[in-house]
Amino acid sequence: MSSDKVCFIISPIGDPESEVRKMSDEKFDLIFKPVLEELGYKPIRADKESSSNSISRGIVTRLIKSELVIADATGFNANVFYELAIRNATKKPVIIVKEPEQKLPFDIYDKRSISINMKDNRQWISAKEELKQHIINASKDPESASESIVSEYTFELDVSKTPTKEQELVLMMKDLKDELRTLRTDVKLQNKTPTIISPEILKKANFSLDEQGLKKDGFLRVRWESGVFGHDDIMRIEIFDPKGKKTVSKEITLSIGTVGIGYSSSEYKTESGRYLLNVYINNVLVFGNTVQID
Numbered sequence: 001m002s003s004d005k006v007c008f009i010i011s012p013i014g015d016p017e018s019e020v021r022k023m024s025d026e027k028f029d030l031i032f033k034p035v036l037e038e039l040g041y042k043p044i045r046a047d048k049e050s051s052s053n054s055i056s057r058g059i060v061t062r063l064i065k066s067e068l069v070i071a072d073a074t075g076f077n078a079n080v081f082y083e084l085a086i087r088n089a090t091k092k093p094v095i096i097v098k099e100p101e102q103k104l105p106f107d108i109y110d111k112r113s114i115s116i117n118m119k120d121n122r123q124w125i126s127a128k129e130e131l132k133q134h135i136i137n138a139s140k141d142p143e144s145a146s147e148s149i150v151s152e153y154t155f156e157l158d159v160s161k162t163p164t165k166e167q168e169l170v171l172m173m174k175d176l177k178d179e180l181r182t183l184r185t186d187v188k189l190q191n192k193t194p195t196i197i198s199p200e201i202l203k204k205a206n207f208s209l210d211e212q213g214l215k216k217d218g219f220l221r222v223r224w225e226s227g228v229f230g231h232d233d234i235m236r237i238e239i240f241d242p243k244g245k246k247t248v249s250k251e252i253t254l255s256i257g258t259v260g261i262g263y264s265s266s267e268y269k270t271e272s273g274r275y276l277l278n279v280y281i282n283n284v285l286v287f288g289n290t291v292q293i294d
Helices: 018-039 055-065 080-089 121-140 163-192 198-205
Strands: 006-011 041-045 068-072 094-098 113-115 221-223 235-239 246-253 261-265 275-279 284-293
Touching: 006 018, 006 080, 018 041, 018 068, 018 121, 055 068, 055 080, 068 080, 068 121, 080 094, 094 121, 113 121
Parallel strands: 006 041, 006 068, 068 094, 094 113
Antiparallel strands: 221 261, 235 246, 235 275, 275 284
């Protein structure tokens, strides 16, 4: 069914081939897209829409002008909540989806949400019907679907103004800089051909976990000796929570003085259980260990 009505989908996108991207793609292809098209909406997600305009301005325009927005709060992605705040200011319909058992932040805890568990076929199939009903209700009663913590306030949002040529050039240069920064990181990783790192180097590196403060409100740190790897080597550290979900994935470019890296509990969640920590050098797994957090 074709229609001019647009539903803009706010999702945690993640890097290509990442688990976050795969999960967002599954929700888009298996749930959002078929339900929305059945009800006469055109589903749009920022990374699936090609445009020569500034990506940031395109997203803001969609958030303000779209007839409906679906916000996927899974994983408490910062960009999702930033964009959700913009949408709430427009006082237009928005539907929130989340993972089962996920507690929403105070500012939106009172809004009705749909729980979707992509690992449970029966659950996400029933979630499709629930989403369908939410969309129908939002169409019938857009005022209720638009209520938020800022409903009592008045905002003036205008995206009709066309930027000057100078402003457009500045925005394009900003986008180019962001793209070049991403490409530089990708090229560095691609140029590092995965090889077997010798046990002698790993022994010199002396990877270890900091045994202090491994409580729910603690600080998880991995340490190693400096001077072993080159200044162009790229290290990636991944932390998986007790349910097997990747909660941290960060990269750093090593230097002679780099001797350790740590994460506060807010970055790898705070629930009790056994966490898995993996360390990669140039995409080669060099260290893996588990830690019990009480």
